Amino acid sequence: MQRFGSRLTGALGIALALAIWQGLVDGGLLSPFAAPPPSTIVASVPSLIVEEGVLAACLQTFGETFAAVALAAVAGIPLGWWLHHSRRAALAYESWVAAIAAAPLVLLYPLFLVMFGRSAGTIVAMGTVAALPPIALKTKEGLDGTRRALLDVGRSLRLTPRQQFIKIMLPAAAPVIGNGLRLGLIFALINVVGIEFLINFGGLGALIATLGERFELPTMFAAIGCVVLISVGFFVLTERLERWLRRG
Amino acid sequence: MVAPRLTRRLTPALALQIATLLCLWALWEGAAQSGLVWRGAVPSSVAVLRALGAMLASRAFYRDLGVTLGEVAAAVAIGGASGLVAGLVLGINRFLGRAFEPYLHYLAPTPKIVFLPVIMLLVGVGAGSKVALGALSGFFPMALSVAVGVREVNPVLLRVGRSFNLGPAQMLGKIYLPALTPTIIVGLRLSLGLALVGCLLAELNLSNAGLGFLAMQAYNQLDIPTTYAVLLVIFALAALANAVLGRLAHRSPAGRVRR
Numbered sequence: 001m002q003r004f005g006s007r008l009t010g011a012l013g014i015a016l017a018l019a020i021w022q023g024l025v026d027g028g029l030l031s032p033f034a035a036p037p038p039s040t041i042v043a044s045v046p047s048l049i050v051e052e053g054v055l056a057a058c059l060q061t062f063g064e065t066f067a068a069v070a071l072a073a074v075a076g077i078p079l080g081w082w083l084h085h086s087r088r089a090a091l092a093y094e095s096w097v098a099a100i101a102a103a104p105l106v107l108l109y110p111l112f113l114v115m116f117g118r119s120a121g122t123i124v125a126m127g128t129v130a131a132l133p134p135i136a137l138k139t140k141e142g143l144d145g146t147r148r149a150l151l152d153v154g155r156s157l158r159l160t161p162r163q164q165f166i167k168i169m170l171p172a173a174a175p176v177i178g179n180g181l182r183l184g185l186i187f188a189l190i191n192v193v194g195i196e197f198l199i200n201f202g203g204l205g206a207l208i209a210t211l212g213e214r215f216e217l218p219t220m221f222a223a224i225g226c227v228v229l230i231s232v233g234f235f236v237l238t239e240r241l242e243r244w245l246r247r248g
Numbered sequence: 249m250v251a252p253r254l255t256r257r258l259t260p261a262l263a264l265q266i267a268t269l270l271c272l273w274a275l276w277e278g279a280a281q282s283g284l285v286w287r288g289a290v291p292s293s294v295a296v297l298r299a300l301g302a303m304l305a306s307r308a309f310y311r312d313l314g315v316t317l318g319e320v321a322a323a324v325a326i327g328g329a330s331g332l333v334a335g336l337v338l339g340i341n342r343f344l345g346r347a348f349e350p351y352l353h354y355l356a357p358t359p360k361i362v363f364l365p366v367i368m369l370l371v372g373v374g375a376g377s378k379v380a381l382g383a384l385s386g387f388f389p390m391a392l393s394v395a396v397g398v399r400e401v402n403p404v405l406l407r408v409g410r411s412f413n414l415g416p417a418q419m420l421g422k423i424y425l426p427a428l429t430p431t432i433i434v435g436l437r438l439s440l441g442l443a444l445v446g447c448l449l450a451e452l453n454l455s456n457a458g459l460g461f462l463a464m465q466a467y468n469q470l471d472i473p474t475t476y477a478v479l480l481v482i483f484a485l486a487a488l489a490n491a492v493l494g495r496l497a498h499r500s501p502a503g504r505v506r507r
Contacts, residue, residue, distance in 0.1 A: 006346035013348060034369045091261035092268070104445040104486055107452070107460075110467040110475055114289045186357045193359040198453060205362065212365035224362050231358040 036218040041225070044218035052207060052219060054226060061192060061203030061230075064120060068127025068188040069135075073181060076132045080139025080180075081165075094140070101133035109195055123195045123202055130191040131184030138180025142173030178245040182238040189234055193227060204230070291473045299473035300480060309462070313481075316447065316458040319375055323382025323443040328436055331387040335394025335435070336424065349395055356388040361449050368454070378450040378458070385446030389438035397431030398424065430497055437493040444486055 018038045024030040025037040032040070048054045083090045083097070109126055116122040146169050154168040196205025204227050211220035273293065279285045280292040303309045338345040338352070360381060367380045401424060409423040425432075451460025459482055466474035 003346060006343050009343070010347035010351065014351070035366070088260055088264060091259070092264040096265075099487075102441065102490065103483060104441065104448070106445060107448055107463075107482055108479060110452070110463060111472075111479065113467070114472055114475075190357060190359040194361045194449070197359075197361050197364075198449070205359070208362050208365065217369070220365060224366065227362050228355065228358050232354040235354055235357055 033217065036221060040218045041221045044216075044222050048219050048222045048226070052211070052223070054204075054207065054223065057203040057207045058226070058230065059203070061189075061196065061205070064123050064196075064202060065127060065185065065189045065192045068124045068192060069131050069181065069185050071124070071128040072131035072135050072184050072188065075128075076135030076180070076184070077139050077177065079132075079136040080177075081143060083136065083140040084143035090140070094137070097133050097136050100129075101137065105129050106191055106194055109198060113199065118199050118201050120202060122199065123192055126195050127188035127192045131188040134183035134187060135177075135180040138183065139173065139177050142176030142180070143169055145176065146172045175242065175246040178242050182242050185238055186231075186234060189231065288470060288472050291476065295473040296476045296480070299471070300477035303462075303474060303477050303481075312458050312462045315375070316451065316460070319378045319447045319451075319458065320382060320440070320444050322379045323447055324386055324436070324440050326379065327383035327386030327443055328390050328439045330383070331390025331435065331439060332394055332432065334387070334391040336398060336420070338391070339395040339398025340424070345395060345399075349392075352388060352391055352395070356392060360385045360446060361453075364450055364453060367450075373454055375457075378447045378455065381450040382443035382447035386439035386443035389442060390432075390435035393431050393435035393438065394428060397428050397435075400431075401427045433493060433497040437490060437497065440489055440493065441486065444482075444489070448482060 021030070021035065022037045022039060025032050025035065079097070083094055106126065108129075109122065112122045112125050116125055150168050150172055151164070154164045159167060193203075193205040196202040197209050198205075200206050200209045204223065208220060208223045208227065211217075211223055276290065277293055280287060280290045334352075338349050363384060364377065364381055367384070368377045371377050371380050405423050405427055406419075409419050414422060448458075448460040451458040452464050453460075455461040455464075459478055463475055463478040463482070466472070466478060
């Protein structure tokens with residue numbers, strides 16, 4: 001009951017903030033040219049869908065994000081396995097991968113533009129670079145954390161190293177690798193939308209940049225709301241998927 | 249005497265790191281000299297070092313460096329302070345925490361750069377928009393770190409505070425803030441990293457001063473060695489700030505206890 005009350009308070013707080021925003025614009029205290037009122041933004045949603053092709057933009061952003069995560073997984077999971085398998089490699093390179101994960105990689109986009117041009121290649125490459133370190137680090141963490149008892153069971157059944165990896169280590173590490181893929185997906189989405197916006201090419205990010213340049217503010221605010229909703233959707237869906245994997 | 253000390257320090261892992269760096273450098277230089285890759289995209293390391301030297305010797309660079317450092321400092325101050333207040337409120341008051349913390353969690357991974365057009369409409373295209381985007385980026389890690397940290401404060405400390413009849417301000421100053429020092433430093437570290445990215449992305453997008461402007465100006469003039477040089481400086485600054493805050497976290501009283 002208390003949880004329901006707090007959730008209701010949260011929703012009412014957001015509704016109150018939107019009502020204050022509407023009131024400030026209607027009362028002339030806030031210019032609609034700086035922040036169009038929520039009612040106008042909601043009214044612009046059909047135009048965002050029909051005229052601006054927001055669904056196609058969403059599909060393009062999703063496509064680039066999933067391509068980036070797929071490439072990062074193809075490189076990151078073997079890299080994580082190598083860091084787990086070779087102690088010397090872990091000592092030499094794990095700190096580098098962690099440093100890359102913490103570095104402001106998105107700032108490298110002018111260099112990627114030079115290499116790949118103003119194309120989807122730049123966007124996917126930037127997303128891949130952002131998603132790779134968490135996937136590699138979490139793969140290593142998951143494989144390192146395989147319970148000794150499980151490995152002993154594998155040995156007692158005389159499994160080959162390959163069978164040991166596929167039948168014991170990989171399933172045991174799946175939840176942690178899933179967490180890495182989730183982080184990779186979020187990092188990739190942030191970078192993909194950011195680069196789309198900065199180079200004005202591609203899906204949702206480019207749509208916001210274009211609408212801003214055309215000064216179509218209500219539609220631009222609606223598109224920003226769309227990005228926020230998609231980020232939240234990604235976050236919640238991947239969180240549930242991870243919980244399901246952990247239960248499994 | 250020197251040789252054994254060197255051998256002791258040159259571990260296999262370090263040797264591997266040095267060998268990898270040399271290989272990468274040789275590959276880079278090979279690509280730059282071979283003509284197989286466009287030299288504009290992969291300039292020789294000598295050209296990058298020359299551009300770095302010329303940039304460090306020019307007065308304009310320090311003006312731009314000062315602009316960026318000022319913007320980042322203001323962004324961290326605004327975003328960090330507001331994040332600290334929000335985190336304390338949401339952490340101490342469980343009801344408000346349950347009501348509003350999920351929204352912070354949901355908004356934290358949203359790409360903040362998409363808010364730049366809105367920020368520019370509200371505060372203009374000058375340094376204010378860079379500071380605002382940096383502050384927005386730096387707010388979430390601090391707020392979330394502190395909100396989680398407050399709930400992990402040792403309950404014994406809270407009971408001691410209550411048994412001494414401390415008022416809310418005294419509880420905050422004498423119990424919560426000292427106990428939260430390492431959490432605040434971690435939050436500050438994350439906040440600084442994201443504020444730096446926020447400010448520089450805003451500069452790269454539209455500006456007439458700062459390191460982002462310098463990088464974009466060099467890129468637009470196809471002066472790629474200087475673009476690399478500016479990015480090297482930016483990454484070195486980010487690493488330096490991270491290392492300083494990391495050391496500070498390690499030296500904090502709670503950090504020493506953990507060790």
